[in-house]
Amino acid sequence: MEMLNLVLFGPPGAGKGTQSENLINKYGLVHLSTGDLLRSEIARGTTLGLQAKSIMDRGDLVSDEIVIGMIESKLDQNPNVKGFIFDGFPRTAAQAEALDDLLQKKGTAIHAMLALEVDNEELVKRLLMRGQDSGREDDKNEGIIRNRINEYNNKTLPLKEYYSAQGKFHSIKGIGSVDEIFQSLVDRIVFINAEVDLTGLETDLEHLDLTVNDFEEAKEIEPHLLLEIDAIKRLEAEEEEERKEASVSKSAAKVASVKAEIKLSQKASGTKKSAPAKKSKPAANKKASPAKKKIVKKAAKKNAKKTKKLVKTKTKKTAPKKAVKKVVKKASKKIAKKTIKKVAKKVNKKQIKKAIKKVVKKVTAKKSIKKVAKKSAKKRK
Numbered sequence: 001m002e003m004l005n006l007v008l009f010g011p012p013g014a015g016k017g018t019q020s021e022n023l024i025n026k027y028g029l030v031h032l033s034t035g036d037l038l039r040s041e042i043a044r045g046t047t048l049g050l051q052a053k054s055i056m057d058r059g060d061l062v063s064d065e066i067v068i069g070m071i072e073s074k075l076d077q078n079p080n081v082k083g084f085i086f087d088g089f090p091r092t093a094a095q096a097e098a099l100d101d102l103l104q105k106k107g108t109a110i111h112a113m114l115a116l117e118v119d120n121e122e123l124v125k126r127l128l129m130r131g132q133d134s135g136r137e138d139d140k141n142e143g144i145i146r147n148r149i150n151e152y153n154n155k156t157l158p159l160k161e162y163y164s165a166q167g168k169f170h171s172i173k174g175i176g177s178v179d180e181i182f183q184s185l186v187d188r189i190v191f192i193n194a195e196v197d198l199t200g201l202e203t204d205l206e207h208l209d210l211t212v213n214d215f216e217e218a219k220e221i222e223p224h225l226l227l228e229i230d231a232i233k234r235l236e237a238e239e240e241e242e243r244k245e246a247s248v249s250k251s252a253a254k255v256a257s258v259k260a261e262i263k264l265s266q267k268a269s270g271t272k273k274s275a276p277a278k279k280s281k282p283a284a285n286k287k288a289s290p291a292k293k294k295i296v297k298k299a300a301k302k303n304a305k306k307t308k309k310l311v312k313t314k315t316k317k318t319a320p321k322k323a324v325k326k327v328v329k330k331a332s333k334k335i336a337k338k339t340i341k342k343v344a345k346k347v348n349k350k351q352i353k354k355a356i357k358k359v360v361k362k363v364t365a366k367k368s369i370k371k372v373a374k375k376s377a378k379k380r381k
Contacts, residue, residue, distance in 0.1 A: 004029065004082060004189070005084050005085075005111050006084075006111065006112055006114055006189075007085075007086045007113040008085055008086070009115040009159070010116035010174060011116075011153065012123065013122075013123040013126040014118045014123065014174045015116060016087075018178060020085060022185075028081070028082040029083045034088045037070040038067075038070070041070055048066055048069050048070050051066055064095055068102055075106055086110075092155075093161075096110075097162075112192045115160065115171055115172065116172050117171050119175075120146070124145050124146065128145070172184050
């Protein structure tokens with residue numbers, strides 16, 4: 001499994017703290033809270049900690065630059081961890097961009113934003129009940145509670161939009177038992193992990209000189225992977241058939257368009273189309289008017305040009321790298337709709353076997369591409 005980095009969000013009373021602990025225990029993630037980081041850096045007397053203390057003593061907010069510096073320090077202290085769960089950061093789109101830049105520099109990224117969604121009335125009810133035990137004044141006053149919830153919703157909306165644009169926002173129903181909600185989080189992470197692995201597979205395939213035939217000829221390949229390749233080829237054949245039908249319809253439409261153009265041109269120039277003769281040849285000395293000749297010649301030339309362009313488009317080969325990238329991208333979402341096109345003709349057999357083993361190891365490590373696609377379909381519903 002690749003490193004897993006999550007941003008966990010939830011309004012006050014959503015149970016974020018409980019679920020955060022459950023996720024840390026299950027996946028071995030490092031909890032990264034900006035509040036904890038600030039206290040740790042100040043306690044250790046680091047340069048960043050001293051800067052932060054000076055700012056806080058003045059009653060000002062610590063800058064994003066200092067917070068990002070503390071996060072980088074935490075990342076450097078844990079180079080071989082399974083991943084991080086970010087709590088309380090980022091809070092703005094600007095912070096999210098800064099975090100993306102930092103993680104990219106470290107060779108990783110945020111893989112998902114998990115947001116526990118609970119309606120406002122349920123949140124108010126939970127916090128008032130919590131206030132009976134917690135002793136916190138802000139958990140006892142309904143007006144203060146509603147203001148806190150509204151503030152959370154307003155502040156996190158830009159972040160939801162930011163991660164949605166990257167396809168990383170995941171809404172999780174936060175109503176139910178603790179175990180039910182945790183299972184929903186785990187199910188979604190299974191899907192996220194599969195996407196991460198398939199993205200890695202896409203990167204590997206981009207650097208391999210392999211064709212579908214190379215896959216089929218390799219003895220090391222797993223039977224279920226061959227079935228996937230067959231399914232891809234069938235889908236490609238069906239799409240090719242659809243393209244042919246669309247091409248015929250397009251050609252018919254072009255012919256009709258040319259005929260209509262000729263007819264309109266004839267009408268405009270005052271020429272009249274003669275009725276067809278009854279299986280008799282036209283008179284040898286009968287000539288078409290210059291205007292009609294010009295129109296027909298122009299239309300024929302235009303049609304020939306379009307036909308030539310159409311044929312050229314149909315016979316044009318897709319760039320190998322683009323074809324492979326497209327296939328794998330489709331596979332990560334809907335079980336691949338197109339086959340891996342021919343990428344290279346000359347490939348050393350040793351390289352093929354080595355590459356196949358690597359691909360098989362990655363694919364078989366996960367449950368199944370089909371299961372992932374099924375979960376993806378459920379998600380979209």
